[in-house]
Amino acid sequence: NAGVTQTPKFRVLKTGQSMTLLCAQDMNHEYMYWYRQDPGMGLRLIHYSVGEGTTAKGEVPDGYNVSRLKKQNFLLGLESAAPSQTSVYFCASSYLTGGDQPQHFGDGTRLSIL
Amino acid sequence: QQQVKQSPQSLIVQKGGIPIINCAYENTAFDYFPWYQQFPGKGPALLIAIRPDVSEKKEGRFTISFNKSAKQFSLHIMDSQPGDSATYFCAASRGGSAGNNRKLIWGLGTSLAVNP
Numbered sequence: 054n055a056g057v058t059q060t061p062k063f064r065v066l067k068t069g070q071s072m073t074l075l076c077a078q079d080m081n082h083e084y085m086y087w088y089r090q091d092p093g094m095g096l097r098l099i100h101y102s103v104g105e106g107t108t109a110k111g112e113v114p115d116g117y118n119v120s121r122l123k124k125q126n127f128l129l130g131l132e133s134a135a136p137s138q139t140s141v142y143f144c145a146s147s148y149l150t151g152g153d154q155p156q157h158f159g160d161g162t163r164l165s166i167l
Numbered sequence: 168q169q170q171v172k173q174s175p176q177s178l179i180v181q182k183g184g185i186p187i188i189n190c191a192y193e194n195t196a197f198d199y200f201p202w203y204q205q206f207p208g209k210g211p212a213l214l215i216a217i218r219p220d221v222s223e224k225k226e227g228r229f230t231i232s233f234n235k236s237a238k239q240f241s242l243h244i245m246d247s248q249p250g251d252s253a254t255y256f257c258a259a260s261r262g263g264s265a266g267n268n269r270k271l272i273w274g275l276g277t278s279l280a281v282n283p
Binding site: 153 | 211273
């Protein structure tokens with residue numbers, strides 16, 4: 054039982070490049086989330102999904118797109134990377150209602166945009 | 168506007184001390200208050216959570232105190248150990264129709280160092 058797995062763990066991009074971050078969970082959770090974590094800023098919600106085929110915007114969605122084609126996977130895309138998107142990205146999942154059920158986090162993807 | 172205000176930003180205590188981390192919220196509709204613990208290089212993990220119908224909850228050395236009238240809650244770590252050194256986040260959420268509004272509102276985090 055791996056829990057929440059994020060790939061890749063590290064990545065360096067040049068401004069303007071695109072990439073996709075993959076999140077996979079094996080707990081059959083309905084809810085999935087993408088956060089970014091920056092020093093002094095805490096965790097900020099980018100996008101989330103309440104089930105397969107559905108996505109919704111979070112607090113800081115600009116510059117990102119997501120897809121949830123399969124229940125166990127939640128993809129975060131950067132179409133044209135910018136230095137302001139340098140951050141640590143965390144994926145999380147939870148069973149049914151996300152607020153009062155524990156969110157299970159992956160170990161993060163450290164992304165640098167040069 | 169930060170809906171959940173966490174303090175202090177950082178905290179250093181000696182082994183055996185009792186660090187206290189405080190959080191204040193504004194929205195009286197919040198009805199679930201978890202604390203998450205994050206070690207370097209790892210994602211946050213749920214530590215303990217409380218609902219406003221109780222004033223205190225203990226799990227091992229970790230205690231949440233909740234003051235509904237003051238709209239504040241705090242985390243106490245009894246007999247702190249160097250292994251407790253981590254970043255701690257408070258959060259809050261409120262119920263919504265069909266649970267769709269139950270997103271967590273996070274504090275900015277407290278970096279705790281417990282010296283041996």
